[in-house]
Amino acid sequence: MLAWTIYISFLGAALLMVLPGENPRPARVIALLTALAGLIIAAIAVIDCNRHSAAGVLTDVANASWIAELGIRYHLAADGISLVLALLTAIAAVAGILFSWNIETRTREFFALYLALIGGVYGVFLSVDLFLLFVFYEIAIIPKYFLIAIWGSTNREYGAMKLALYSFVGSAMVLVGLIAAYVVAGGKTFDLVGLAKYPYPASFQNWAFIVVFVGFAILAGLWPFHTWAPTGHVAAPTAASMLLAGVVMKLGAYGALRVAMTLFPVGLHTWQNTIAVLAVIGIVYGALVALVQQDFKFVIGYSSVSHMGFVLLGLMTLSQIGLSGAVLQMFSHGIIAGLLFAVVGRMVYDRTHTRDLAKLQPMNLNRVIPFAAATFVVGCAASMGLPGFSGFIAELQIIVGAWKTFPIFAVIAAVGILAGVAYTLRVLVKAFFAEGIAAPPKLPDCDRISLPERAGAVLLLVCTLVIGLFPRLLLELITPSLNSPLMKPLWKAGLR
């Protein structure tokens, strides 16, 4: 059943491609229905998993021989972590479509590429055969390029090419690591579970781990390989930046956890501190750079680098609480970043045609588009990590985990949170609540916030609130997966 999240997305994309005519309405409706179907399937799978408390084991979704000669199987399976991320993908997909309701040019192609990207992302989260995982991982690259290069704004061709090449270089590194792991293990299987059982020699793990980890982490915005993220986010159309920050960056973090850390626990131990340092630098650097940006979207772009730094730091704590915080942060940041990008890109930019904070300042936007202002206030609160929102519980867990493993980093990361509060409040005041001139300039096409926008915003707000108030809902999925036999070697290598 869960496999249909993948198939239905690709089918939707194919349907949109053959759809005759240029009328945008049917294209939107088809895209929305496809994404909703994905959301329903993912939600059912989550509920099902909870009911059977099956989060701790990889439950097969599909398993068939694919390329016999190399022992490659079409093997999809899900445990709690994959389910959480599949659910995130489904929510982000629906919200993204709601916020691209105003795409008028080449609507069909836009949504076809969008759904193809979504299908690839689902595929990565559900694959157990690493060849298959890699295939889906690369499928997700190309739609991103076109979404930005065709529908993007500032510097779109540069941003799109930079993003595509960074992703491709990252996946090239992953490919080298995977091939090497496959060959060393005897060239029989690409199955994650099978390969994880193979005792790779330490010397091999030491280089293979860092190659695969960095290959994935490039997409997760690991400093200093993060530079694609801000430019890519800024150049992308709203829905694409929502997906980029909301889901695509999680592909990187997920791959780092699922593949690099699971396969090479000894290598992980060797590199743990180094990567933690990079993660902490990312947290602080992203926050500080966000503090001085003049472009509204760049602020959110750099904040993503900072928040993803928390994910990577959480992974490196190698403690249960830190890891579960990292996975929760993936979900939480996916929702919150989507929300913030939606406000910036759709609600503000599409109406004012500027993202320059200096120009937005006199516009008194909180009066002109109060709904956007309210949404942004709540989104900012969640992003800052205020209690009651999902960001709080996730970042708290990561800091606690980090405190156990490397206390100094926990302190520095907490400073990063403070800087986060600073840049968030700054942008909030500048964009919406500046003491403007008495009579704000008339914005000619400043129409009211439309229904799809309201629906999308409410969907994301509800998600971050519900998870903030009842984190148990997701932690019940995440924690058993961390104790699964697949993750055992991780604990053996690191601290507990």
Add this chain to the structure above:
Amino acid sequence: MNLYLECLTGLTPEGMVIATALIVLLVDLAVVQEKPQTYRTALAGAITCLGCSMAMNWVALMPASVHVAMLAVSPMTQWLKLLLLLMTFFVAVLSWHQRITRHAGEYLAVLLLGASGLMLLVSSDNLLMIFIALELLSISLYALTAFDKESRASSEAALKYLLFGGTSAAFTLFGISLIYGLAGDIQLNFIAARLRGLPGEPLFYVALVMTLVGFAFKLAAAPFHLWAPDVYQGAPTPVASFIASGSKVASFFVLARILLTAFPGARGTASLDGFVPGWAPIFVVLAVVSMIAGNVAAIVQTNVKRLLAYSAVAHAGYALLALLADQRHALSALLFYTITYAFTVLGAFAVVGVVENSGRPASLGEFAGLSRRAPLLSFCMLIFMLSLAGIPPLSGFFGKFYVFTAAASAPPQLSLLWLVVLAVAASAVSLYYYLQVLKQIYAVAPPQSASPWLRPPLSAQVAIVTLAVIVVALGCAPDLLLGKITALLKSHPF
């Protein structure tokens, strides 16, 4: 008598192709000389396609197994001939709408002679016979390249091709003569037996390098690739696709056969620590230079045909990695790679041919906004370009993946990993220039002067869509092709 009969049965498909060539010529000359141009073209094309189909039928239905004198006909070679004929068929179909020449009969006859050269090439296991087949193929290709008599570039390309080709053929012939002198035989499997114990002899390595020069030229492996950009650009587009597809598959196959049957003992190793001279190090050098030179030069190209030429150089480099793999995977990886590459590049050139047919050279700008003017064609081009770049789930991805995996598992394990790293990096670079083409097609607006719709002829459209379907199908289900290859290799190594 019996021997001749057996030879003749084995050579029937080649005979059919040659007979078709003669019929095409004859009909064109004697029967329809006075008829209008389009009628003549259509008739010649129809006869060519019919002849190819009949030969394909024969190969598919009569799996002969002959091994006499200079001829080795096995299910493997029969199956390869089937594919080569299929490629020729596509080239003939795609030539149909191109205004290459007023003498379609002659053009197609030469194309068929080239095809017969290809077929002979894959089923000869004798150095002299291989040389003759290579020359038959090459001379046909020289003539085909020059066929556009109204274009200066075409003649220039042909001359360049001829001069380079002639020189490298001389090298190969000289190498073969040295091998004959050393081994006293030109039959591949006997050479292996005679040469046992010989490696170490300097003259042998001279002979080996000399022989390989001709093949490196045919494969457009750097530094023997200098003809490729001019020929790909100057030659009529279907001819360029023939050079890039059929000619490459056959040359790679016969190269692998020579190395693996005649010189298995002279392999050598190319790992960084523990160098042993032999042919493997030669190919490592060729592969490294090809991958770097091809990819770097392709980045700055503005003509799509020239870009495809440099990409072909890079792809020859990737394919050479397969030869370095262990015995079990080498040939199947090589065949899978070259066959899928051939179909992809046929499709890419077919799209270029359609765009170019509207009058101007195939510069990148000509592709601007193509997705608005010909959506189906653009989508097929997307598939071909991404397959060349190695994006899953297209066949180019699995081809590369298999070659890289095979090379990495060559004993001793991971000794060639550095080469795989280089290849993967080169392939990441290549995404840039393939995306340049796709950016023109999808992201750039069409020029004001362009007609709103580009209407490709139906024959070309059907061929292009078929090729795109093949590329996607072999990528999603590589077992379709790989299963066949491994089954054939298991029963009949060559």
